[in-house]
Amino acid sequence: MNNQTALLSVRDLQVHFLMDEGVVKAVDGVTFDVHAGQIFGIVGESGCGKSVTMKAVLRIVEPPGKIVGGEILWRHRSKQDGSAGDPVVDLVKFDANSKAMRDIRGAEIALIPQEPMASFSPVHTIGDQIIEAILLHQDVSKRAARQIALQMFKDVGIPIPEQRLDEYSWQLSGGLRQRAIIAMALSCNPRLLIADEPTTAVDVTTQAQVLRLLRRLQAQRNAAIIFITHDLGVIAQMADYVMVMYLGLVMEQGTVNDIFHAPKHPYTQALLRSIPTITMTPRISLPTISGSIPHPFNKPRGCPFHPRCEKAITGKCDARTPALQLIGEKQLVSCFLYHDAEVAA
Numbered sequence: 001m002n003n004q005t006a007l008l009s010v011r012d013l014q015v016h017f018l019m020d021e022g023v024v025k026a027v028d029g030v031t032f033d034v035h036a037g038q039i040f041g042i043v044g045e046s047g048c049g050k051s052v053t054m055k056a057v058l059r060i061v062e063p064p065g066k067i068v069g070g071e072i073l074w075r076h077r078s079k080q081d082g083s084a085g086d087p088v089v090d091l092v093k094f095d096a097n098s099k100a101m102r103d104i105r106g107a108e109i110a111l112i113p114q115e116p117m118a119s120f121s122p123v124h125t126i127g128d129q130i131i132e133a134i135l136l137h138q139d140v141s142k143r144a145a146r147q148i149a150l151q152m153f154k155d156v157g158i159p160i161p162e163q164r165l166d167e168y169s170w171q172l173s174g175g176l177r178q179r180a181i182i183a184m185a186l187s188c189n190p191r192l193l194i195a196d197e198p199t200t201a202v203d204v205t206t207q208a209q210v211l212r213l214l215r216r217l218q219a220q221r222n223a224a225i226i227f228i229t230h231d232l233g234v235i236a237q238m239a240d241y242v243m244v245m246y247l248g249l250v251m252e253q254g255t256v257n258d259i260f261h262a263p264k265h266p267y268t269q270a271l272l273r274s275i276p277t278i279t280m281t282p283r284i285s286l287p288t289i290s291g292s293i294p295h296p297f298n299k300p301r302g303c304p305f306h307p308r309c310e311k312a313i314t315g316k317c318d319a320r321t322p323a324l325q326l327i328g329e330k331q332l333v334s335c336f337l338y339h340d341a342e343v344a345a
């Protein structure tokens with residue numbers, strides 16, 4: 001993994017939830033790099049740690065969650081051109097509520113949440129909320145901030161934008177609210193957009209429009225996008241590079257071509273087998289992954305996937321945890337079928 005030019009380099013990140021019943025290791029040693037202009041997809045079932053990883057990057061993990069290890073190296077903006085001369089800072093070392101972290105959150109790294117309705121206040125107009133966010137991060141007048149907000153509404157394709165700016169979130173349809181939240185996220189020209197299941201709350205037609213919009217905006221602005229989803233179909237359409245997570249660990253990383261045409265990890269292979277295709281015989285049950293995800297308090301010893309893995313090696317996979325290793329040009333896998341490296345105890 002080359003992190004020389006990465007915008008974001010996460011190294012061995014660990015986020016634990018310290019509960020009365022025990023410790024939930026929601027993220028248990030995650031490593032990845034995101035580069036400028038890249039669409040980086042993170043995929044996995046519920047509870048795999050994908051959203052917690054992103055909350056850690058934004059430093060918005062709620063108690064009792066805590067970052068207990070690792071680094072989140074961020075290429076901080078010192079020049080507008082985003083050249084490689086920008087300083088690298090470790091966001092883990094920042095106070096989550098400090099001005100420095102608040103300046104990065106929103107202005108450099110912005111979030112498109114799952115449910116836009118919950119993200120807008122119902123008692124302020126959408127325009128006022130976007131203008132407030134712009135004034136917080138940019139040294140411009142209120143009039144200029146309104147012009148920026150108006151331009152953003154035009155860019156994301158909101159019809160009659162002047163009128164919509166003065167409306168409340170509950171007056172907009174689900175699709176328009178999703179466009180408005182994208183406009184808000186882009187209003188300070190962030191280098192990295194984190195889109196957390198951004199199409200979960202909208203219908204399939206709106207989903208296709210939102211995905212097209214995100215791709216167009218990313219190409220125009222050369223921003224990176226981290227796209228979190230449990231939907232492999234969306235990942236295939238959107239991502240350049242994919243990371244597959246399971247029980248707080250990375251199972252596999254690779255280009256979208258590697259993951260969809262030459263998946264190596266048994267978990268990735270099983271996920272892909274469970275996607276319906278148009279060439280399938282009708283009324284035949286889809287293959288499923290046997291067993292269920294273990295309870296987070298009872299994580300299995302060894303490879304976390306071994307109780308469900310058809311290729312598990314007794315005495316090895318149930319005793320040692322495989323490390324994430326490079327096995328191709330850009331493909332990394334944590335599985336003993338391909339190498340013998342293990343995570344240090």
Ligand code: SF4
Nearest residue numbers: 303306309317335336
């Ligand atoms: Fe299966 Fe063993 Fe590979 Fe884990 S390490 S995915 S149990 S073969």
